Amino acid sequence: MATKLPKVPVVIVGMGWVGGIIASELTKAGISVVGLERGKSRDTQDYYHVHDELRYASRYELMQDLSKETVSFRNTMKMRALPMRTYGSFLLGEGLGGAGVHWNGQYYRFLPYDFEIYSKTVERYGKKKIPENMTIRDWGITYEELEPYFVKYEQMAGISGETELPPNIGKMSKPFATGPMKKSPGMKLFEDAAKKLGYHPYVIPSANLSEPYKNPDGVERAPCQYCGYCERFGCEYGAKADPVVTVLPVAKQTGKLDLRMHSNVTQIIHDGKKATGVTYVHTPTGEEYTQPADIVILAGYLFTNVRLLLLSKLGKPYNPETDTGAVGRNYAYQVNGASTSAFYEDREFNLAMGAGALGSSIDDFNGDNFDHSDLKFLHGANIRFTQTGLRPIQYQPVPAGTPKWGAEFKKATIHNSNRVLSVAGQGASMPNRYHYLDLDPEYKDAFGQPLIRMTFDFEDQDRELVKFIAQKTKEIADQMGGTKTEIHDSIKQYNIVPYQSTHNTGGTIMGSDPKTSVVNNYLQMWDAENVFICGASNFPHNSGYNPTATVGALAYRTAEGVQKYLDKGGSLV
Amino acid sequence: MANDKPNQPQDESRRRFLKYSGTALGGVVLGGVIGGLVGSNLKQTEKETAPEPGKSGTAPENKDYNQALMFFNQDQFLTAEAAAERLFPKDDLGPGAKELGVAFFIDHQMASAFGTNARDYMQPPYYKAEATQGYQLVFKRRELIALGLDAMNQYSNTKYQKPFVEIAPEEQDAVLTAFETDKTEIKDVPSSNFFAMFLNLTLEGAYADPLYGGNRNMAGWKMRNFPGNQMSYTDYIEKEEFVKLEPLSLHDHLELG
Structure with a gap:
């Protein structure tokens, strides 16, 4: 029997970026918050020995323990889903700060086109342009409406970027909090080549601070040292914005945040109309607790958000056969695979040096910034050169045709370790009627509850996008003065083995139709007005960008919605 | 500079x-x-x-008491050492896997949580998987590696009437290629699974921080200017x-x- 705890105004499930931002905003407004995090606590002191590729990058030190819970996967509904037994395609964060600790810090606001993708596509090309089963939709919020929340995130995190940005991305009402990152020689080569071709390169906006910064909450942080250990690592300097060094200390300082670690939420308690709290297990003891609350906020990674709704039988599960229901709909990912490598026989670059968000990019072939009339795909990709710090275990650069081991392999990898610059596209992922999340019928987690099951594959849309974007990467790389270039322009089936991207989206999507979306544009659940769900699980599709900027903006929007709801109750739209 | x-x-x-x-x-x-x-x-x-000579950064002249076995038996260790050397051989650029201590690295990894798949999802049932669904074997890494090394010796004994460590380098390459391309199998498990895991471990042993027993004296990093x-x-x-x-x-x- 679960121990029933005293009721609180707000309980948040998950203490990553979303949970941290909402906790910070609410506690600053004087509202008491209980934060439940299933992993352990963390701070910068834990990263004293973080420059360890084996432990953090290859053995996934900061990631969720898959022996307790994983995801099952199949490409199509005809296949049997099998559990992801070990990490590959994407990495699930765990512990204080969540995936916000191990990100690279690349910060892109989604394009105005993204939020109105359906209307704008139909307006320019007609309804017939959208292929059968592609379930793109407007988000129920516009770029202009979300703009002030982007600003809040940027000022809090100290996002570094240029003052003058290209005209083909969303307008900013306030410049970035700090100046752009330093430019490495590779970035200069990329930018010069892109400019020569008439494109609009800019330095990637970065959450790795370019200079010392004090944010509006009074948090001071040191600048990035370009040490080359960001993605999969925590930042020992606190230079990379993460929840642990930005929003969580602010929430803690109010004395209004009751942060409980090792607290794994297993159920949302509800009567079909409203939630009354959550049940969680304190994992070290196995003790079960019920935490009653006026408001329940789901702030987990998308798999957690979707799974908790389905396990708790809250909301209508999506059924791809009938195309009805909402929970689990529009799972999307990131379409990588378009790239060109430039090899330099005559020079070496300092490629071990870098930062997670160090690089330059163009959006000339992202969103609807180019004419798709004669193309067999929608949307596009941000094309970039990044210098994130290349490490010797996971980076084995060889020209095509090199043996996979032995003397020639060794010689080629050593020779090329500082001689290759890669120009790559980060492709948008369009939703499909048959790409979705539901509960696995067979596999269970450590508590005996069903795993989440993913059904996902690449479609013609994705293969066409990769083919087109790859040509553009080659065009640029060919201008970068290398000895030769090699293009990669094809993707096949989606395969969960090789690492691709931890940009999984959808499942609790936002929208203006209560039948086919889970939350309204305050991220308030249509089917339970005192439940708010926020994260990349809200995205109806994924753009050709990293998701954190838009997740952060939505979190600020949610915090505002929660305060409105506490004031007046009812549906906020 | x-x-x-x-x-x-x-x-x-x-x-x-x-x-x-x-x-x-x-x-x-x-x-x-x-x-x-x-x-x-x-x-x-x-x-x-x-730092004084003999401390970090320079080759220790004394015995390294950390170089001993946690998991492999003597034969498995010698086989692992010889096989890893073929995958990552000594050449004019610098040391190969043997000198870098790669076999010690692999031994220590097999004795660790990684070797027992402690943080992997190992619940049954096990079904035959599509290639897109990844590793679906009931074998733990340490079991697969130990059986694979034994199987390489058996294969070598059958084909060349000598254990793997005693055959010529070209013959060792032929054995490795047979395992890489599934010309044999290990207890019904495709041998390429073993090979891919062993190759990955070899590269990790060449380039991981020396604290794990490989990349001895950071010589792997020095070759790459890392x-x-x-x-x-x-x-x-x-x-x-x-x-x-x-x-x-x-x-x-x-x-x-």
């Missing part, structure tokens, strides 16, 4: 860090730079003497020319009590 003080870059990078983070240190620090890190930086600068664990590249990141730095390991970064 070579580093002009190869024995002291650690302190230099720490000083640089302190310089750049000065404002944060002066103010109220809620997040970011923490006391422990700063405290040890300050202590470290007081003893700025160059600088290892440095605290800051702020002064170099914009430089057009290649900056060659003497690598540093995590050991160099540890404050001993």
